[in-house]
Amino acid sequence: MKIIFNPDEKIVSAIREGLKKKDGYCPCRLQKTPENVCMCKEFRDQIADPNFEGFCHCRLYQKIKD
Numbered sequence: 293m294k295i296i297f298n299p300d301e302k303i304v305s306a307i308r309e310g311l312k313k314k315d316g317y318c319p320c321r322l323q324k325t326p327e328n329v330c331m332c333k334e335f336r337d338q339i340a341d342p343n344f345e346g347f348c349h350c351r352l353y354q355k356i357k358d
Contacts, residue, residue, distance in 0.1 A: 294356050295339065298347065307352040320350040 297304050310319025311330055318328045327333040335348035338355065345357045 296354050298351050298354055303351055307350050318350055
């Protein structure tokens with residue numbers, strides 16, 4: 293398993309700008325809660341699932357199974 297940035301540099305740039313504006317909270321989420329700090333709890337839980345392969349909610353990160 294490995295975690296990489298989205299290969300689309302435009303998406304990565306846009307999400308990183310959003311993270312800066314929201315002080316590290318996922319720009320795709322409305323609430324500023326501990327669960328929404330990037331890398332969000334939803335994606336951390338997905339990473340823990342050995343069968344999951346894909347992107348986080350905002351598409352910044354991608355989990356690739358080996």
